[in-house]
Structures are given as C-alpha cells and as structure tokens.
Amino acid sequence: MQITVHPQYKEKEVLIPQLIDVFFDSGDLIVQGARNTIKSNFLGTEKVNIKFFQKPGLFKSIVYSFFRSTKAKRSFDYANYLLKNGIATPFPVAYIEQKNSFGLLQDSYYICQQIDYDFTIRELIHDPLFPERNVILEQFAAFTYKMHEARVNFLDHSPGNTLIVKKGEGQFDFYLIDLNRMKFENLSIEARMDNFKKMWLSKTMVKVIAKKYAILSGESEVKLHQILLEKTKAFKGKITRKKYMKRKLKLMK
Template identity: 50%
Template sequence: MIIHLHFQYQQLNKELQSIIEDFETSGEAVTIGQRNVIKQFEVKGEAINVKSFKKPNVFNSFVYKYIRKSKAKRSFEYANKLIACNILTPFPIAYIENTNIFGLTTSYYISKHVTYDFDFRDLIHQPQFPNRKEILQQFTAFTFKLHENNINFLDHSPGNTLIVKKSENKYDFYLIDLNRMRFETMDFNKRMHNFRRLWLSKTMVKVMSETYSKLYNTSYEETYSLMLKHSRGFRKKINSKKLRRSGRKMKFKSE
C-alpha cells in the first residue's frame, strides 16, 4: 500500500492505512455504485470521504501502473489544480494505490467531507426550486471561471456539482468526480459544448446563455443557439442509445 498524502495531512498516515485495510466492513456508505464505492469516516474529529475505484481489468491494471496515472492520482492532482485556481472542490487529503508486478490492483481517493444543501439535479427536476434563476446565473459564472482557467471538466454533469447556500442570494459550487479533465484553451465552441451533459431545458438554456454571453462578451443569440445545439445533440445521442438497448431487449424476449 502506497499512501500519497497532502502536506497538511501527513499526520494521518496510520489512520488512513487502517481505514483502507477495514474499508469493506467499516464506514458509512455514501454511494454504492456498480463501478465505485464512496464511504464516510471520521478521523480525529474530521469527516472524510473515501472513494474506492472499481478494480481495473488486466489491460487497464497494466496501463494505470506503467503508462497512465490512476483515477485516484488524477483526482488528487486535479483537485489541487482546482484549488490553486480558487475553484471549490472537497479538499484533497490523499490517494492510495495498491499494485503488484502486473499493475494496479486497487486505488482510493480521500477528501474532506462537504455538507451540501442540494445538487444541480434539483434545479432540473424542480422548475419552481426557490431562487432557481439566481442559482443558474451563479452556476454559469462558476462554469465561466472554469473555462477562463482553461479547465475542460469532461464530466460536467448534474450529479457532479454540489451546491452550498451561503446566504439568501449567495451560493458556493463544489466540483466532485474529478478524474476526467483536460487543461486546454477553451474556445467558444468548446465552452458551449461543455454544457451539454447538464440536461438543460430551454428555459435553463435561456437563463444561462444570457449570463454567459455577458461574461464572454458575445451575443445572446449566438450563445443560446450553440448551447442549445450541443445540449439537444447530447440528449439525442443518449436517447438513441436507450432506444437501441431497449430494442435489443425486446428482440431477445421475443426469441
């Protein structure tokens, strides 16, 4: 087990090693997914989240040890890059990798627990969500800040932004699930393309494109048109996949 600690948390080495050794049988489940598991623990009075990544197949196991950084390492490094740009994310404490001669076996990313009020999905499913327009405007400014810092967050989807209400009209946004990012110059098309996974309604696109056009100094019409185009294109792609899957299921049932 190799533990890579943030310099502010060097004193937690033994505690984190113990948590990982007992991970399967201890901790409070936050997310139990098909690929990854997130559990919450308390260490020296502080709540932390430990994300256990799915064990890679033989090929990826080799890749993540010898060729490419593991998801845990990328999450840790990207979190530090975000913080350096004054972009909020749960504070990175450590990442842990277990390997053998063939490659990576298991890996973990550890961060401070953030108590949040809601996430972006609530804004999609609840059109009458309190202060919805103001939140969308501030979220758009948050995304603009990402783009201005040349950050292309490839998993910019509804479940990956936690929202904390700071006051009546002020909200903080925390990015999570960080292992897929590109650090590159963001032209206008890339910026609008980055909104596609958010499952925006036309009303949401109107609010967000109006805000973004002012920040980026481009026309509302151009911003709205391109944001809507990418959003609809993504929806169509996902819906087509669902239809193909359901078609296969119906075919199998009929045979």
C-alpha cells in the same frame, strides 16, 4: 500500499492504512456504483469521503501502472489544480495505490474532505419552481466560466457532479466532484458551450445560462444561446436514441 498525503494532512498519514483496511466493513455508504464505491468515515475526528475505484482488468492495470496516472492520483492532482485556480472542490486529503508483487495496480482510493451540501443541479432540472432557481443558474454559469478561464475542460460536467451549498439569501457556493476526467486546454466558445451539454438543461435554463455567460465573456447572447441549445438538443437526442436501442435489443432477446 503507497500513500500520498497532502502536506496539510501529513500528521494524520499513520491513520490512513487503518481507514483503508476497514473500508468495506465500516463507514456510511454514499454511492454503490457499478464501477466505484464511495463511503464516509472518520480520519481522526474529521469526517472524510473515501472513493474506491473498481479493480482494473489486466490491460488497464498495466496502463495505470506504467503509462498513465491512476484515477485516484488524477483526482488528487486535479483537485489541487482546481483549488490553486480558485475553483472549489472538496479538499484533497490523500490517494492510495495498492500493487501486487509484479508491480501492477490492484486497488486505488481517493480521500477528500466531506462537504455537507444542500442540493445539486439535478434538483433544479426536475423542479422548475425550485427556490431562487434562476439566481442559482446564473451563479453556476459564472462558476463554469471561471473554470473555463482556468483552462479546465471538465469532461464529466453533469447534473450530479457539482455540489451546491446555500450560504445565505441569493448566495451559493459550488464544488466540483468526480474529478478524474479532465483536460487542461484553452477552450473555444463552441467547446465551452459543449461542456454544458451533459447538464440536461431545459430551454428556460439554456436561456438563463447563455445570457449570464454572454455578460461574462463579452460574446453575443444570441450566438451563445443558439450554440448551447443545439449542443443540448443533440446530446439529449443521442441519449434518447441509445435508450431506445437498448429497449429494442432487450425485446429481441
């Protein structure tokens, strides 16, 4: 077991192996997905989140062992990059990699601080009357603009991957999660608007975000609105077609 710990948690490193050993037997389940499992537990007296990444197949195990960083390491490294650039994310505690006798990756885990959040963008999508909806969307646009200015292309910028904490009347904090898929590059305006497409925005939400992003970037609001609306419609159409084809294939079986 190879453990890499953030310097601020070095004194708690001895507690991490035990936390991993009991991962499947204790703690509170947060997500049980097809690929990953996330649970919360206590590292000493502090509550943390532990993300277990699905065991890779032989090919991916070779790739992650010798040619590419594991998802756990990327999550840790990207979290540190975000925080260094003033973009909030749950604080990275450690990542763990377990390899077999041939040096091939078997299991990997990422540990970060627990964030007690209030909601995500998903709730705003499903509720047009959500309190302070436009204020939240404007601040989310500003948060994303700051991310883009830091050369972050978050490939999983989707409704459930930004946690939102209400700090007071009209004041919200945003935290990125599920970090292992990012690119670090200068982003054109087209690419910046494309990065919003997975948010599943309504026409009203598109209008609010385009207006705020235009103010921050100095770009034309009309231009941004047109690009963002086109990107959003194209993405929704693609997903709808995929779902339709899946239903057709099921009926044909």
